[in-house]
Amino acid sequence: MTLQFTVSPDFPADRISGWYIFNTWMQRTLGTGIHLEIYNDFGAQRKAIADDRVDLIYANPYDAAMLVREKGFVGVARPRGRSDEVVVAVSAAGQVIEVEALKPGARVVSTDDPDIEMMGMILLEPADLNRQNVERKVCRTYVLVAKALMNGEADVGFFLADAYAKFSPLIRDSLRPLVTSQIHVVKHLLLLGPAARQHLDTLRNGLLAMADDAKGKSMLDGLGLDVWEAVDREDVEFMIDLIDTLVE
């Protein structure tokens, strides 16, 4: 049986070959055929999950609840130290210097990354903003989110902090960060579904050993990760409980 593997659509575009190399490594390590399917957006990926067309997934933390609690996935590993944090920023040309200065009706721009959108909206709550009283605009990339702010098409934007940090000085100088999250526990993770359960230990052991040799290190480099750490059931359940407190 060929297993189906997919990656959270928010991975940086230049990492695509890294994920194909990773998939080849998984096939060799597990001794089974694995097909990597890349979905264009979260909607298409969730549909595939709902239809049981996913067995292995490098998942956005926001989707972990559905995967674990509805579909019976278990945590294999996650990249150490890599938490998803959000930068809430405005155009540097404007007058707003704190979140509290934003007003109902504000035009909010982000990508469709669900965890970033969730945390961004929470950081707007001190201004009494919520999904009902803001206007939403969704862009395909963080550079486009930045441009929407610079062009005055939106009042405030949400960025994955790692993406914001990689912006050119030109873009960064045009933006003003108002607040950066320091939540630390919301992280992408590799999950394995019921049909792949027999491979859990082999896969986890392989991932944990990946940083031990040059070949594994270069594969991690290709994914933009440093080292995998194991996750146990309670680590995953705790993250899901925490995210549950942040969603409506």
Place this chain on the structure above:
Amino acid sequence: MEPADVAGEFREYNLAYYDGSRRRVLVTDIETPFPEGKLIVSRTDVAGVITNCNQSFVEMSGFSEAELIGQPHWILRHPDMPPAAFKDLWDTVTRGTKWNGYVKNLRKDGGFYWVYATVVANVRDGIIAGYTSVRRKPSRTKVREAEALYRTMNQG
């Protein structure tokens, strides 16, 4: 609470708890602002005894982690909070339902901090194994509304 731990001028209250016990607390008017971008997280067992907390929780409460773990969560109870709010919290979460509310918490130094808190049950194998509370920065409008509401509730 001992006067030596308290920063600034204080008032003394004698709080009665749900379980019948009482505790003397010393209270000041000094507010500690919510830490920007952070969440204050704690977990309890089914009885509300603190089992885990994050660094923001430690910093905001003014207690050390060792002083918090193993303590009942009412260690943070502020006398301005109406008992009905916590009764509602417990009635809600023991049903396995999510609870939200604005809470004024007491610090070890007698000061206070406002949070918007959400509490969920930690359901494991179909059983409630404990609770997680996550607090975020509240809007000042909502804090003023809660202040007025809690004052009325405490008078009633």
